[in-house]
Ligand SMILES: Nc1ncnc2c1ncn2[C@@H]1O[C@H](COP(=O)(O)OP(=O)(O)O)[C@@H](O)[C@H]1O
Ligand SMILES: C=C(OP(=O)(O)O)C(=O)O
Ligand SMILES: [K+]
């Protein structure tokens with residue numbers, strides 16, 4: 001066991017008006033506090049930092065910077081503009097995920113989303129072909145490369161729950177009240193037009209598992225049928241609630257008011273098709289893989305070791321989608337095993353009574369925060385904007401609630417994938433997030449959330465305490481920004497977990513870590529090569545940021561790093 005030092009370096013300005021940007025020539029002499037010594041179990045985090053040459057993905061187009069240019073700092077143009085125009089305090093803290101579909105897959109459309117604040121692009125393997133998704137991935141990459149964005153890519157698996165087939169290429173089909181439709185597990189000859197009012201079902205045991213009298217719900221009740229007859233592989237159903245059937249819509253069946261989970265409860269979480277999609281995701285180097293219908297922690301652990309074995313130096317994060325009764329039952333252990341979670345309210349609302357979804361959302365967001373895992377609130381946030389250019393008041397209230405709960409990210413599904421107003425929907429998410437975040441800060445509504453220790457080693461606990469204290473100091477001293485120098489992103493996520501008042505500038509050496517940090521609340525990720533000398537890192541950062549007018553003399557910052565167990569408070573010289 002060796003000894004390390006915790007030093008609080010306080011470069012205190014002369015007055016208490018820190019936030020009024022004291023000019024540098026008024027800066028007082030340095031006051032050094034005595035070092036506090038205590039034993040520390042050293043981990044690899046104390047090892048020497050090396051300069052990482054970024055991959056193409058993180059390289060901005062500017063001619064003045066090259067991948068090996070150690071004197072460069074990379075941040076996307078939108079963040080840069082936002083910082084310059086509105087100042088630190090007004091940057092958006094809540095991150096935005098957009099599902100890419102036919103409405104947004106073009107390069108210009110993707111660029112418009114990135115300019116509009118998209119932090120993560122989600123591709124849903126339920127729809128489209130792998131080639132289609134590859135084109136989208138390539139375009140996002142090109143966008144990052146050419147325009148300096150760090151948009152991350154999330155691949156979402158199809159999962160093996162029961163769903164309808166493709167509707168033979170039709171974008172939708174209308175089921176009217178009183179009509180009889182056939183749900184069948186038969187494979188139809190794709191060269192022939194499909195039989196009328198017939199829907200293919202992907203689950204082989206379907207005809208055996210349902211009973212006459214069961215209720216069949218499409219997309220959790222958007223359309224409702226009653227099972228009236230079973231003929232071999234065909235199940236005849238009477239439409240009792242008319243509506244629009246969409247391709248690959250989810251199906252659930254209910255008996256005496258309860259969800260039936262017969263053999264379909266035994267379906268594997270990751271189907272063989274999902275494994276091929278996962279191989280595709282690994283080969284493409286996506287940043288996140290979201291797993292649909294997670295039931296237990298084992299599947300996450302298994303997938304994580306699969307990924308680790310396939311791509312030794314890859315850092316693909318695994319996001320557990322909480323959208324089933326089982327996932328709620330095993331919530332804590334699933335989240336502990338995952339790198340993040342999604343409140344997938346679409347399917348969740350088809351599996352539990354709708355009135356229970358808000359409480360489930362709150363619980364999932366809270367557990368993720370306590371376990372220091374990013375959480376995305378998804379589905380139907382602005383559903384009406386698929387068709388209309390303005391949201392309903394109720395939708396705005398729903399978005400506000402997710403922001404108020406301080407979820408890391410909000411997600412658009414159909415609104416951006418196939419809606420008529422993807423950019424407007426994103427603007428609504430952005431402006432509601434900004435407004436609610438500001439309101440929260442103005443009202444000083446600090447929630448008294450207990451943040452339990454999440455690390456297993458003593459050194460990890462020290463890091464947590466440092467971040468908790470730094471965030472608290474940042475609030476009390478009303479500093480302009482927290483700076484964190486982090487190789488893996490862990491220290492940055494610990495600061496994010498505290499949800500401080502000021503933005504967190506996260507400096508990291510690798511483009512992939514920079515992209516992944518884009519999902520976490522309040523983090524502004526920069527790519528920067530840095531050394532193990534904090535003093536020189538700070539000086540370098542100050543001069544690079546000042547040169548780009550991103551900070552100015554007198555700004556008050558608190559800096560932490562995962563190289564040293566220290567908190568430094570200082571004015572920008
Ligand atoms: N890659 C794609 N190709 C075609 N349509 C898509 C694609 N991704 C999404 N969509 C459309 O957008 C809708 C909403 O997307 P999403 O919520 O991800 O899927 P789902 O509704 O199946 O859960 C889908 O129902 C589908 O109509
Ligand atoms: C996000 C969800 O999953 P998907 O869109 O893949 O069904 C959901 O069910 O809310
Ligand atoms: K999916």
Ligand SMILES: [Mg+2]
Nearest residue numbers: 323344346347
């Ligand atoms: Mg779902």
